[in-house]
Amino acid sequence: MDRSRGGTCVNNNGTTWTYNQGVILTGLALLANVTRNVTLLDFAQKIADATIQRLIYSDRILKEPCEPNCNDDQKLFKGIFVRHLAYLIPYLTDAAHIKQYVSFIQQNAETVLTSRRCEIDGLYGVIWSNQSFNSCDSSRNTSSTSAAWDLFIAAAKTKPQSSMSSSNWTWLGLGNCMDDKGAYMPNFNKINVTETECRTTAEQDQGAVAYDHQLGCPGYQYCRIRTLSDPHHGPPGWSYENNTATNVTRTNKLPVTSCYLRVV
Known part of the structure; x- marks a missing residue:
């Protein structure tokens, strides 16, 4: 913001780092969710579009302007961008943009996972494009590897719905x-339950309408089976929580939890 220009936003002609384009995406998404101002999501999409169209190699793989000579801080930047791009996606309603961003993340992750890992030490270099033929280049260290893992986590969060359904x-x-209305259904719940066990238990509950599975700190998983069943007929070892809703139509967008709806 330039006060000398009446408080207008102007380009400072500095380097366009990927992380600067990323961190604002989550901020705009959260602000849009609170204010219900969808224009903020339009701004976020324009920033994301410009990034994945301009800060890339010819194979559509994300590129940092400093590559290949980035310092340890700069090696983290692309991971920050894709992390926040993944955070943005659940707040969007435009199917074309969602598909575009998911495809971009998945393509980058597949390229890095299959061709950019150094077999000597398991580290990933700063360059994600497979146009760089040396996967064990001297740029690799914990910073560049951390960025790669940010990418893998983003890919896991945004994997296509078809692979997340049965x-x-x-x-x-x-x-x-x-x-x-933002209300929750009654539910049977249990801690330290894998997603597979959560779904299997929900399958056995005739009154189950939906279930959500939450991932937390290492070793922490939590399952809630949203149900119309009698509270006394719950699965052994599960707790019951009473609530007011009678159906499930949407989610509250928490990034570490997934909601699955029973197909009638």
Whole structure:
């Protein structure tokens, strides 16, 4: 913001780092969610679009302007961008943009995972494009590897819905299951439950409408089966929580939780 120009935003003609384009995406998404101002999401999409169209190699793989001679801080920047791009996606409603961003993240992750890992020490270099033929270049260290893992986590969070669904359950979105008024259904819940066990238990509950599975700190997983069943007929070892909703139509967008809706 330049006060000498009446408080208008102007380009400082500095280097366009990827992380600067990333951190604002989450801020705009959260602000749009609170204010219901969808124009903020339009701004976020324009920033994301410009980044994945301009800060790339010819194979559409993300590129930092300093490559290949980035310092340890700069080696983290691309990971920050893709992390926040993944945070933005659940707040979007435009299918074309969602598909574009998911595809970009998945393509980058596949390229890095399959061709950029140094077999000598398991580290990843700063260059993600496979146009660099040396996967064990001297740029690799914990900073560049941390950025690669940010990318892998972003890819895991945004994997296509088809791979997150089954014939009986469909992925509704990131976050806890709720209705249009933001209310939650009664639920059977249990800590330290894998997603597979969560789904299997929900399958056995005839009154189950949906379930959400939450990942927390290492070793922490939490399952809630949103149900219409009698509280006395719950699965052994599970707790019951009473709530007011009678159906599930949306989620609260929490990034570490996924909601699955039963297909009737």
